[in-house]
Amino acid sequence: MTDARLRHGRASLALSFFVQGVTFALLVTRIPAIQDRYGISDGLLPVFLAAVPILAGVGSVLTEKVVARVRPRVVLRWAQPVVLLALLGVGAGSELWAAALALGAFGLAVGALDASMNMMGVSLQRAYGRSIMLGFHAAYSLGGIAGASMAWAGAHWDLSLLVSYLPAVVVLLPAAFIGSRWYVEGADEEQGRDGEAAKGGGAVSFRLLLPLCLVMSFAYIGDSTVSNWSAKYLQDVLGSSEQLATVPYNVYMVTTLLGRAVGDLGVRRFGAVAVVRGGTVLAAAGFAVVAVAGGAWTGMLGFTMLGLGLCVIVPQTFAAAGRMFPGASDTAIARLNIFNYVGFLVGSPLVGALGDAWSYRGAMLVPMVLVLATLLYAKSFGAEPARYGGGHERPRTADVG
Secondary structure (H helix, E strand, O other): OOHHHHHHHHHHHHHHHHHHHHHHHHHHOOHHHHHHHHOOOOOOHHHHHHHHHHHHHHHHHHHHHHOOOOOHHHHHHHHHHHHHHHHHHHHHOOOHHHHHHHHHHHHHHHHHHHHHHHHHHHHHHHHHOOOOHHHHHHHHHHHHHHHHHHHHHHHHOOOOHHHHHHHHHHHHHHHHHHHHHHOOOHHHHHOHHHHHHHHHHHHOOHHHHHHHHHHHHHHHHHHHHHHHHHHHHHHHHOOOOHHHHOHHHHHHHHHHHHHHHHHHHHHHHHOHHHHHHHHHHHHHHHHHHHHHOOOHHHHHHHHHHHHHHHOOHHHHHHHHHHHHOOOOHHHHHHHHHHHHHHHHHHHHHHHHHHHHHOOHHHHHHHHHHHHHHHHHHHHHHHOOOOOOOOOOOOOOOOOOO
């Protein structure tokens, strides 16, 4: 495979991560507007919100089966337009059943999209022979910032959901579809994937994958805590103004972007294990600062530390699964991706329940302990390939930029 083709494949995949970041942010940041448009009650809203990650987990499971017959790039090429059109459907409907249908399609397609994007990212990293996964996730973070900014503009000018979503879909849908022409799958494609489709499912040991699954869940429990509770915590616990309470999540997204933008350099220099350990300690320290903060600015410092610490863990967890099962990386990543949604489902209700029953300061210590548990599993990020199921193949180093 030529160096130019790898570079084009890397750029097109980064575009897909960016598009997904925009799309997901546009959905989650306008949840109050979606609730108002469809008349969803406060009691019914958690059901709708939980259905999306549950269906996304189903989509990830189905993707594991589909990539046994077609390449991940085919799944990604068609899943991304479905996600964008489903977002538009959320904005265009008026009846509750329409919202349920659009969000259901969104959830299933997001699961397929997340799984196939990370499959391709791991494959390209193997072809490069050096860390590039954090760069893809940095593109996702950049898209999240752009999407949240668009959502803010829509809310500020009191635009309807359809008017808010339509320009993004009109621009991003053809861009993503055209970009998909340059998708490549690195070393796996060149080697014909070594019969992975035929034997991949039986080559992944859940016992070996379990530590990475736990780390993925812990990271997303931490992430969902910030996204769902940072504003309330700053305003209700630390006494900030309503306007200032919106700042921590924006700061968290920016620091996540910055950390991922330079994270690959850290992995290349110090190794994945050291970077994950450092990120874990910094994230745990961030939760501790938030829990003991005496004022809003100290709390924002804690959320800033959280962004810089948590941002490296998820991309490196996918990369570690690819290294652990190089002959069945698609299967490993599809299964690992499910725990993304497990953490997302558990995190917000867990902190809310503890905050109501105990205190929100105390509740912040629980994700801190869970994230800190990543240190127990850090050695999994430097694991050698599993000694079965095609696990003897070695990565090819490509001299590409």
